[in-house]
Amino acid sequence: MGFLPTLATALVGLLVILVIRIYQVIPSKYSKATKRRDKSSKCSIAIFLGSGGHTSEMKSLVSTLPFDRYSPRKYIYCHGDNISLRAISELESKKRDVKDESSYTLVPIPRARKVAEPLLSTLLSASKTLIVSFWHIFFLPLLDNPKEPYAKVLLINGPGTCVVLVLISYIRRIFGLKYTKIIYIESFARVKSLSLSGKLVRPFVDKFLVQWPEAGGGGAECKGWLI
Numbered sequence: 583m584g585f586l587p588t589l590a591t592a593l594v595g596l597l598v599i600l601v602i603r604i605y606q607v608i609p610s611k612y613s614k615a616t617k618r619r620d621k622s623s624k625c626s627i628a629i630f631l632g633s634g635g636h637t638s639e640m641k642s643l644v645s646t647l648p649f650d651r652y653s654p655r656k657y658i659y660c661h662g663d664n665i666s667l668r669a670i671s672e673l674e675s676k677k678r679d680v681k682d683e684s685s686y687t688l689v690p691i692p693r694a695r696k697v698a699e700p701l702l703s704t705l706l707s708a709s710k711t712l713i714v715s716f717w718h719i720f721f722l723p724l725l726d727n728p729k730e731p732y733a734k735v736l737l738i739n740g741p742g743t744c745v746v747l748v749l750i751s752y753i754r755r756i757f758g759l760k761y762t763k764i765i766y767i768e769s770f771a772r773v774k775s776l777s778l779s780g781k782l783v784r785p786f787v788d789k790f791l792v793q794w795p796e797a798g799g800g801g802a803e804c805k806g807w808l809i
Contacts, residue, residue, distance in 0.1 A: 626735070628733035629737045633663045657686060661692055728759070734763065735762065752786065764783075766791065
């Protein structure tokens with residue numbers, strides 16, 4: 583057997599193993615409920631602000647969190663998104679009783695897709711996002727402390743870039759390492775259907791929440807208006 587056929591066989595075998603492994607670690611709706619954390623314990627959280635309406639919704643959601651418990655906080659935003667930067671500044675400044683610059687960090691990443699961006703250009707943009715996210719969310723935290731994930735919880739709410747973040751967060755699951763739990767909250771604007779991002783990440787997140795009963799379906803939880 584020549585080199586190329588052997589290599590092709592090996593790659594197919596690795597792909598099959600990867601698919602099986604991903605299937606094994608996908609959250610099941612039949613899995614046991616996780617134990618609630620003690621109210622006095624701290625929980626690190628990563629929050630993705632996707633600009634525009636997504637940022638406004640996330641700001642409203644995060645403003646209700648007790649910052650003394652959810653710490654440290656890691657805000658992920660897209661390059662050049664000044665709206666999200668202002669939202670983060672306002673969120674942190676309002677919690678003056680626990681204000682501490684060391685309790686939160688900012689992580690800028692390239693935007694995976696711009697509005698109306700062509701497919702080829704989108705692939706290039708998404709590749710950049712994938713590489714930068716891999717570096718900040720998987721590789722550097724792995725070097726710093728292999729036993730702990732980037733954050734215990736990742737909170738996302740719909741922008742296309744969140745698909746890349748879910749993908750990177752899954753690497754630790756695949757390798758059997760302690761991983762980040764992912765909570766997806768569908769946009770308030772999605773009344774009767776899910777966004778494309780929601781449809782893509784739905785099987786892979788630990789908690790999938792919608793704000794309108796008609797927007798969900800099997801596996802989605804409706805908690806009413808969250809913003």
